[in-house]
Amino acid sequence: MVEPQLIKAAQAGDNEALVQVLRDIESHVYRTAYYLLGNEQDALDISQEALIRIYKKITSYEEKAQFKTWVQRIVTNICIDHFRKKKTTVSMDEHDIVIPTENNVEKELMQDIVTNDVQEAISRLPDTYRTVIVLRYIQDFSYDEIANALDMPLNTVKSYLFRARTKLQTLLHDYEKGGVHG
Numbered sequence: 001m002v003e004p005q006l007i008k009a010a011q012a013g014d015n016e017a018l019v020q021v022l023r024d025i026e027s028h029v030y031r032t033a034y035y036l037l038g039n040e041q042d043a044l045d046i047s048q049e050a051l052i053r054i055y056k057k058i059t060s061y062e063e064k065a066q067f068k069t070w071v072q073r074i075v076t077n078i079c080i081d082h083f084r085k086k087k088t089t090v091s092m093d094e095h096d097i098v099i100p101t102e103n104n105v106e107k108e109l110m111q112d113i114v115t116n117d118v119q120e121a122i123s124r125l126p127d128t129y130r131t132v133i134v135l136r137y138i139q140d141f142s143y144d145e146i147a148n149a150l151d152m153p154l155n156t157v158k159s160y161l162f163r164a165r166t167k168l169q170t171l172l173h174d175y176e177k178g179g180v181h182g
Helices: 004-011 015-037 040-060 067-086 105-124 127-138 143-150 154-177
Strands: none
Touching (some): 004 015, 004 040, 015 040, 015 067, 040 067, 067 127, 067 143, 105 154, 127 154, 143 154
16 A cells, blocks of 8 residues: 555655555545445545544554554544534436447446446445444455454454445345345
């Protein structure tokens, strides 16, 4: 993700290094916020807030944890704060479906529908389940990295992932039957 010497230079006050660190993590931060919040505008706002917090607190980063875990904890905590403030169901923005000019129109259209169904199902998960699913399957974190990022026991992470997958299967099965949209 980010070179350790770049992080050290940023911590030592090298502004160019700090800007480079922020650029290197910007898309990761946004992607996490988007999948947790399911809304582009909220994700942009949270990303900006997270980058500012990282900018201000980079000197407090210690090498006890991986840098990406430290960053993830910041983004996740801001998202959790956002959930607490809103306390409403997160809805997905409608996505325009672009019909390609190739011969596989039906196949690509079905992939878009499946992708939208998966995103919608993830957005319907409880906050804790959605968070562990995003970290594990979207951000490709290991179980240990998730436990560190969320400051929870490893067995709790495993339990949440199991329950989240079960809930996702149920939601996707309901989508398949046409019973959950809207």
